[in-house]
Amino acid sequence: MTGPLKNYTPFLKPYTSRILLGILLGSIAGAASGLGVPYFIQRVFKTIFDSQDTSYSLMYLIGIAACLPAVFLVRGVAGYCNQFIISVVGLRMLQDVRAKVFDKMQRLPLKWYEQRHTGDLLARIVGDTTQMNQALMTLGNDGVQYVFQSIGGICYLVFLSVQNSDSMFILMLIAMTPLMTWPVRLIGKHLKRRGREVQNSLGSMSEALTENLHGSVEIRAFNLQERERGLFLKRLNEFLHASVKLTKYDKLPQPLMEIIAVSLLSVSFVYAYRAGIGFDVFSGMGAALYFSVDSFKRMVRAWNIVQRSQGAFERVEQIMSAPDDLEGNEDGFKLERARGEVSMQGVHFAYGEEPTLDDINVEIAPGTVCGLVGPSGAGKSTFVKLLPRFYDVNAGVVRVDGHDVRELNLESLRRQIAYVPQSPVLFNDTVMNNILLGRPGATREEAIEAAIAANADEFIRTRLEKGYDTMVGENAGRLSGGQRQRLALARAFLRDAPILILDEATSALDSESEAHIYNALEKLVKGRTVFIVAHRFSTLKLCDRVLVFDRGRIAASGKPEELMKSSDLYRQLHELQALT
Ligand SMILES: Nc1ncnc2c1ncn2[C@@H]1O[C@H](COP(=O)(O)OP(=O)(O)O)[C@@H](O)[C@H]1O
Ligand SMILES: [Mg+2]
Incomplete structure (x- = not known):
């Protein structure tokens, strides 16, 4: 042959x-x-x-x-x-x-x-x-x-x-x-x-x-x-x-x-x-x-x-013959349950030629609720995508609980993280099963609890024909953007992971639903490290610490009220939002 x-x-x-x-x-x-x-x-x-x-x-x-x-x-x-x-x-x-x-x-x-x-x-x-x-x-x-x-x-x-x-x-x-x-x-x-x-x-x-x-x-x-x-x-x-x-x-x-x-x-x-x-x-x-x-x-x-x-x-x-994602770390260190400490040192990353993240150095203590703000295209989404190793850094190191993420068993690393992107994808299955994907083996009651926290329970019961057993259809075409986001949040809440990443995960929601979710989050964030890429400044109330991104760098970092005084960019972003 x-x-x-x-x-x-x-x-x-x-x-x-x-x-x-x-x-x-x-x-x-x-x-x-x-x-x-x-x-x-x-x-x-x-x-x-x-x-x-x-x-x-x-x-x-x-x-x-x-x-x-x-x-x-x-x-x-x-x-x-x-x-x-x-x-x-x-x-x-x-x-x-x-x-x-x-x-x-x-x-x-x-x-x-x-x-x-x-x-x-x-x-x-x-x-x-x-x-x-x-x-x-x-x-x-x-x-x-x-x-x-x-x-x-x-x-x-x-x-x-x-x-x-x-x-x-x-x-x-x-x-x-x-x-x-x-x-x-x-x-x-x-x-x-x-x-x-x-x-x-x-x-x-x-x-x-x-x-x-x-x-x-x-x-x-x-x-x-x-x-x-x-x-x-x-x-x-x-x-x-x-x-x-x-x-x-x-x-x-x-x-x-x-x-x-x-x-x-x-x-x-x-x-x-x-x-x-x-x-x-x-x-x-x-x-x-x-x-x-x-x-x-x-x-x-x-x-x-x-x-x-x-x-x-x-x-x-x-x-x-394409190189495997998991290549070389099937036998990597298996994290049982991370404490949630995250750090980056000297991180550089580029999708192509242009650098997207440029010398990022940051230490996040376990249990911190960390907000990320900055103009669009500044690198916030890219920053959070490095944690589950969707991409590998070009230089520097990303650590979870002190371990270089490249040395961890990839599956065990991703088990530590619940990630909600801006436009989440739902699978062609029932609402219930879509939520249960967050943690296979969870009970129906736990899934409903997560849906309540994500402010999804009400619309599921009242708006959907068969409630939790309604099929969502191909990429949930029959649900609104906000409804989809709420199901994705429920899925992430159910996951019960030590690290939670919300990347503009509530951007399609009205302020009322969003407020409801952030109230629930106050309980949910206990004992977790949370990254919230915020699209509204009101959500930053929850945060112990905010990172201000500007053109691939962290321009400032601190508590929201400190940043109001110390960071011009933060103040500008805040004022722009107040106008809208
Ligand atoms: N998958 C990708 N491939 C190539 N370039 C990308 C990709 N994702 C984002 N970028 C680029 O990287 C920069 C940072 O993007 P991103 O992290 O999504 O910014 P933000 O979330 O702060 O709006 C942007 O210039 C964007 O065009
Ligand atoms: Mg983004």
Whole structure:
């Protein structure tokens, strides 16, 4: 096997015995076609056409005539079983590969996702794996059966030549072999390249599609239908062009092989005439030739499919070989329950070229309620995202309870943290189950308590048809932004983690609901370290300490009332808010 294909040999392992059985059956079917059919054709023809003996009994004739259907029966049954077994193995492998890719994707760093498009990833896990599966199945089905068929056919031809003591024919066959592989080699590299283009353009098409689906509201609001149609048509055209080019090469070997086959056949006419061989031998030879050429044709087709799937293999391989999130710290130190001490020393971080956080030094004692304020884009969200190690720092160190987060077992680190982003995602499940995700194993009562603290209980009971058992729908499309935020808060409260991060987690709420939540928070923050990226200054009342962010640096830090005196930026931000 070549290239990326060989990385998939481990996937074959669990099915070794079935594959061997498939190969055995394929070889039986192949030998029955290549060797059995020509042999029995010759036998039957000899008996029927060439014999001087006219005294065969009817039963004998029927018996002789039945040889051919019998061979075809063996060929058919073995061939069918081979196809079935190999196809099922192929489907199971497809499942294994998809599961493996999916697993891998759960562990990839966020940075990796940000450089890619959901649509393209979707195409890889659905489309490219299907293409891979098709290649492996064709290889397993046609590859096996037709290899044996051609071997059988050639053996029979060799047998005939030896029997007729004619070595010319064998030499001719050997001379023909490079000719047979010529069309394959000619188009192989084209197929590989075009196949890659087709898979990539499928990825782009899927990108356009997912974007269109995500933007359904904006498309209507801004009348973007024509633009979207144009973009999608462009992608469709690219796909069409790539596919046409692929088809051009894909369909080429078939006629080429046929021309070679017919040439072979006419050469054999000459040979037959000169050797003075009978019709029975000639028909046997013809059948053997037909089956060998036919199998060459099919093997070429199988090989073509493998060639054009290389792109698919590569595209999936790019996911499989990406560096893991958890790499190297499966055995990292496992935190049981953190005290909640957080510190950063000399932290620098950049998403790309431009620094986003620039020399951050801060020590947060356990149990501190820490507010973060600053102009938008100052780096507040980035700061809190470093704690659960969504990203790794470029320089410096982030510590939780004195441990460098990179040295901690990642799962145990994330268990210490309840994180609520500004636009939380809810899963397509019931309200109750969405809250319970915060702490699987919690009771219904505990979940309801968390919902009460998040000021969500009332709307769940009164506004939702089936209360806590209402399905929220795809990304909770049926809930308002504020309702979604409240469910996400309930989820975080239920989590009962020593570190709580609220990143503008109440931005979509009216002041009244927000006030209610912050009242509840007063109880909830006890014994926890809390980071609140505040969008209203009123929430800072809760805070023991406020960090003022400005262009990736901490410009000031202290209690809110101290900052009013000491920090110009803080005062400015406060005044701007008072105006609105
Ligand atoms: N995923 C990302 N990829 C690249 N740049 C980002 C990403 N997230 C944020 N940024 C950039 O980093 C800077 C800080 O962003 P952020 O931490 O979200 O600011 P804040 O939360 O204070 O508004 C901004 O300039 C923003 O454009
Ligand atoms: Mg932010």
